[in-house]
Each structure stands twice: as C-alpha cells, then as structure tokens.
Amino acid sequence: MASAKGEKAKDVARKVRDRVRASGVFDRSLRGRVERLERELEADRQLHRKIAELSDVVAELLVPIQDRDEERVAEVLSQYRKTI
C-alpha cells in the first residue's frame, strides 16, 4: 500500500518535472544550464578516447593497408592485434 502511494507520488513529481522542463523555464535557469553544460562536457571528454583510438588505427593499420599487398596486410593485421 505504502509503495503504491510512493509510486503515485513519484509519478506526480515526474509529471511536474516534465511540465517544468517542457516549458523551457528549467532550460533557461542557471541549474538547467549547468546540467546541460555538464552533459556536453562529459560527451566532449569521451571524445579524447575516440580520437586516440582512431589516430592509432590510422597510423598503425589504415596506412599500411592502403598498400593493398594482401600478404603484407595479413601481417600488419596480425601484428596490430598482438599489440593492442
């Protein structure tokens, strides 16, 4: 019973929150702007890993594969996998 009441209260809270957010007031508030900035910053931080990984693939794998020598490609692939 208590948990059903709790769920109902949570539903109401969620609806109020969604309505406030939909109105755009929250987005314009300082808290809303900070939350958005934090989310965007976090996404930017994760780009560092992607850049590092892609640079590694380009330098170690893609450039030698462009040579199109199948034997050499097989060797490059095998060596690359052994060292990551």
Add this chain to the structure above:
Amino acid sequence: MTQTAVPTRATAGRVAINDAGLFVKGLGGDSPAVLVHFDDQHIWSFTPGVDGLQRNGGTSIAWPEVLRPFLDGTTRVRLSNLDGSEVYGDDEHRFGSGQDRIRFVDRTGHPYAIDKMGHLTRSFESTSDELKREILEGTQTVIRELHDRCGVEAFLGYGALLGAVREGGMIAHDTDTDVCYFSRHTVPADIIRETFHIERELKRIGWNVLRMSGGDLKVLWPLSDGGMCHIDIFSAFVIGDLFYVLGNRSGHFDLADLLPLGTIELDGHEFPAPRNPEALLVYWYGPSWRVPDPAFNPVEDRHAMKRLDGWLRGFRQGMGAWTPLLRGARQRGSKFLTEGSDFAAWVHGQIGARDAVLDLGPANGRDSVWFAAQGHRVRSSDYSRRSAVEVRALARSKGVEGVNVRQVILNETRHVFHLIAVLSRHPHHIYARQLVGCLDSAARENLFRLGASVLRGGQSMWLEFAVPHPGARAPEPAGLVRRVDPAELTEEIERAGGRVEHLEVAPGVDMFDNPDPAVARMRVTWPTGPRADKADTSADEKESV
C-alpha cells in the same frame, strides 16, 4: 554456501562470525584499520568507517566476495589492530560444512591475501626472499624498459615508494609494486596515445600486458614458482593547473619535487624515485603518511574522478565481475550450461551449413563449441580473458576443433576496427546471445558499426536478449545484464543503416536457461553495397592520402 546474513551483534564475547561476515563490538566509524588473520596468515584488512556498517555499538562487514569460495572448513580467526596490541577476537571458527582446515592459497600453495580493490593477491609478508628479489628485479626491468624503449621517465610509485622511504623495504601487508611515469603531454587524447605506444612496445618484447584504462596498464610478471605478480604502470600528468596520477589522484603539486628524478633504495635494490619523495607521499597519502595504515583509503576529489573517468575510462565495465563467475564455469553446480542453446539451433537452421559464425560474448562458449560441432567455422570473441580459457577448455573436453578464440573488447574501438579489417575479408554471421543487455551505448554503437561494415555479403546479425516485462525479475547474471527495449535497439540499428528483418518476443530463457517471460529474437541485415576495398584508388589519390 549458506544464505546467512552478516551478523549485526555479538551475543558472547566481542566478535560474532558467520559464513556471511563478521561483527566487532566497540568498533566505530573512526576506529583504526582491522587486520584479519586465518591461522596466523594475514588475509585481509578493512577500515570500519569506510568498508563496514556501524550498528548496535559495533561494526558489521561482509566477507569479501573472492574469499567466499574458500570459506568451507575450520580456521582460527584473529582480528586485531595494526600492531597487534589490541586483539578483538582470536578463536576457532568453522565455516560451511568442511572438515579440514581452511587453506587460503593459490594453486601452487602460496598464501593469498586480499588487496584494497578486493582482488586475490599475495602479500609480501608471506612471500619468500627469493620471490621478493624476483619481484623487485621485475619492477626494475619494467622501469628500465619504460625509459629505454618507451621514452618516458618512470619511477617507483605508491606503496613501494612509501615502503622505501618509511622502512627501506616492501611493506609487509602490501601486495604488489607500482610504477609511475611522468607524461609530458597535457591533452588526454595524447596521453592515451602514449599508453598505446607503451603497451605496443612492451607487448612486442613478449610481455603480458593488460590495459586497465587510457592511463594505466598492468604487467603480469611471471615468477619462478609458476605464479604471477602484478606490476601496475600509472601515468602522471598535468592538465590545467592540476597534477594527476592514475588512479584517481589529483591536486596541486610542484613538479620541481618530481623532476629531475633521483634514486631510492628498496630492500637493497636501487630505483628511480621522485626528486623529493616525501612531497609525493604527502600528495598521495596526506601529511600522516608516516603512520602505517594497511587499509588506507584516500579521499578522492569526485570532480577530478569524473574528469578522469570521462577522459580515460570505459574499457572494462563489469569485467572484474565476469572473471570469478566464468572461473567456475566448468565446476559442478555452475550455472553455465555446456550444451548448445535453443537460440543457436534456431540460427543454425537458417544459415548455410558451412557459413562462418562470429560468436560475440560467448561467455563459457557453449554455443561457439556447438556451432563448431555442427561444421561451422567459428570465431569466439568475448571481452573477458577468462572466457577464452573457458571456451578453449570446453572445446577440448568435447573434442571439438575449429573454434578460433580471440578477445574483443567492444568498448575499445581499436579492437572493433581490427575485427572489421579481418571480417571484411572473411565474412561471418554475427551471433550474440544475451549480449546486448550487457553492453553500454558506446559498445552497442561499435557492435552495429561492425555489422554495418562486415555484413555486406548477405550475412546477418542474430541477437537474443531479455526485454522489459511487467513484474519480471532481473535476468541472470543479475547486475551484469539488463532488459533492452526492442524499439530502442531497432532505432539504434536503423541509425547504423541496418534493418530488422525479423523480431519475435516470446517466453524464453536467460543466459543460464532460467525461464524468462519475455525474450526477443532478432535478425538484422545491412544492405549489400560497394565495399570499401573496391573503391577507386588512383595513384593520385594514393599520393594525396
């Protein structure tokens, strides 16, 4: 193992112990670290205020997960403060139903200890002088290769440096040696690339190296007794006005106290060390670093941790939990089954008799081995290194050949690109049973990138996963797999250019074949099209690349 609750009071004496944990009366949140010995062997240390729960005038704490499989038999449990001047309890205790004395040792008979991270390891206290020498020489070699081969300035770190400065030797309750190096880079992407270079160079000389994050590596150094010691390599760098050292330390630090490096002696061996080691020890352990504390837990700046997580982490979520789960996969009573699943049979009926199959997330490899037994060429790739051991063992025990076992970490884009390069030359169907519920969004993105790149020749991606269902309990293994909404997954697939050709949701089973009210089966394809390797590449273009 009984399902007993951790004791929350002691009815006789000061200590209560059962199979789930222990309670010590009179220990509060600010009490010093507690050492736990079994038959005089130090096995574990904990800090009441950090690791335990305070209630009924004492502290309750559960036994560490890694210790539980050993808790079957009798031992004398001694609980004391660090120097043993105060003993809270020292009594025989029987765990489980075992008749023998508990032996907390590795397969070579060497005593185990549990480190601060809750991992099984061995403490220097119970390590012979010969092995200590091997560990110290191994650490010297790692530092030398980091300098000579990888071009970075490495030095003794953390507990090893603390032991060297404070005692001139290894700390008895320490369990490994740590090495740090200073990176001159100030951008996270460059720091990560530098670790790729280091990892590559060390693997090229045949070392067993694990990547722990974009900023730290682990060398598994073989010892003459057949065991391994772990030598961690942590990067240290400056970004903005903060000095960071993996893992998770950050703060203001004067680099003049670090460089140029000096030397320090540890148990008769000379090591590179910070120019002013005491300054770095204050940075790591605070001003009270001279007072021994085996269960030391640093206060970490949560903003800095969040930053480091964002920049450098995300390779290994959940990996630590899969290892012990998979380690027991061949033991009696394991939840892992060894026969092929219904889903495998369902897929087998729809693909060519000789089609090659990539089994992604095979866990113990039940379906990899089953597919191979049906005559398919199979590549079996899990992110857990333990899975590789289990899959090979299962194939051996069933006398099945033709399973090519290769680790693939879907969160590591380099692994995925390598796989794309291989599979685009050797087409496979991609089979993933109960995998997508274990993946985060970055890994799923890589999974579908893989599909988009290599399923251009008419092969499919076959997925089975638990879906949300009112009142349904969490699928097993709980906490490691979650239910996935097919509509959300379809959206992700379509974003990656794929098409869901078949979707059915019906009662089925989870990873361990427990009944589940809502399980989806999905077949996904990508349109056939011009392959990248058939694109026009004139000499001019080649030159301009």
